[in-house]
Amino acid sequence: MDGRNTGSGTVYSRKARQRETTTTQPSDRTAIGIDLGEHNLYTACPVSVTNPTDAYTVRGTALCTCLDELRAQTARLLGSEYDRDTIAAYVQQRRDELVTDIDAAARDICEYALTCKDPILVTEDTHFEPDLWLWLTAPTAHCGSSWLLAAAHLRLRTIAAEYTLEVRTVPEAYSSQECHACGVLGNRHPNETFWCSNVDCRIDHIDADFNAAKVLAQRYYAGKRCARRSPRS
Ligand SMILES: [Zn+2]
Numbered sequence: 001m002d003g004r005n006t007g008s009g010t011v012y013s014r015k016a017r018q019r020e021t022t023t024t025q026p027s028d029r030t031a032i033g034i035d036l037g038e039h040n041l042y043t044a045c046p047v048s049v050t051n052p053t054d055a056y057t058v059r060g061t062a063l064c065t066c067l068d069e070l071r072a073q074t075a076r077l078l079g080s081e082y083d084r085d086t087i088a089a090y091v092q093q094r095r096d097e098l099v100t101d102i103d104a105a106a107r108d109i110c111e112y113a114l115t116c117k118d119p120i121l122v123t124e125d126t127h128f129e130p131d132l133w134l135w136l137t138a139p140t141a142h143c144g145s146s147w148l149l150a151a152a153h154l155r156l157r158t159i160a161a162e163y164t165l166e167v168r169t170v171p172e173a174y175s176s177q178e179c180h181a182c183g184v185l186g187n188r189h190p191n192e193t194f195w196c197s198n199v200d201c202r203i204d205h206i207d208a209d210f211n212a213a214k215v216l217a218q219r220y221y222a223g224k225r226c227a228r229r230s231p232r233s
Contacts, residue, residue: 026221030116031168033216034109034123034156035176035209036149038064039192041102042109042156045213046116047220052210056112058105060148063098067148070094074136088133095132102152106159113165121160122220123153124172130154170219179203180214188212 035043041060049055070091077087113119130150138146160167176194177185184198194208203211 029118029120029220031122031217031220032113032116032119033213033218033220034121035213035216036123036152037209038148040209041105041148041152043209043213044109044112044121045210045217046119047214047217049214052207055207055210055213056109057209058108060105060152063101063148066098066101070098071136078137091133091136098132099151099155102148102155103159105152106156109156110160110163110165114163119165120220121156121165121167122216123156123167123169124175124216125169126150126153126172128153168220170216175215175219176208176212178215180211180218 031047033045033047035045037043038060040057041063042058043055044057045055074087074091077090078084109121113121128146128150130147132147132151135147157167174185176188179186179194179196179198179201181203182196182198182201184196184201186194186196186198186203188194188208192208193205194203194211195205196203
């Protein structure tokens, strides 16, 4: 992975920690929203965190670069004399390397989560099956939505199970457009910032990954949904 930020600069041990598991009330637990993305593969935000720089992030830009290169390489191989089985075996090998990197990122997130009291990871309720070959060979596939984010979601659940960390999903709808402070829908800009449309809200522009992770953490608790809802919901 190409970079990590603890905000506080704390280095977290990889050693699994003993945790208290006696409390069962949601209100007693520390919900940690996990936003998935390409710039930041994982952004982890405990519900109590108010400063965006205190969210824990693991970047995904190096993985995106590897995927773009593999996609171009696969196109070249498919146009060469190599047979399809040989190319598929090569892609599988590269896939395993990519998953190893994703797993390392997921472990970082789990190690961080274990520094919180009675943690529970909270993610979107999306369930896409990651299919690398399909993404590599589809003419218009987009990096994150078609493989990387689906793989990152799946691997986080697998790695969290190794740590006996509970993962809960909450509704995905508008989680990246809702303002964590006032619940009104705003806009997520391409430059990784979120803008709240509520003139009475203290939030103007803020880190979009932090905002989305915080919204997910809040949705773990009862009664936390955005103030402006879709006509379908
Ligand atoms: Zn707001």
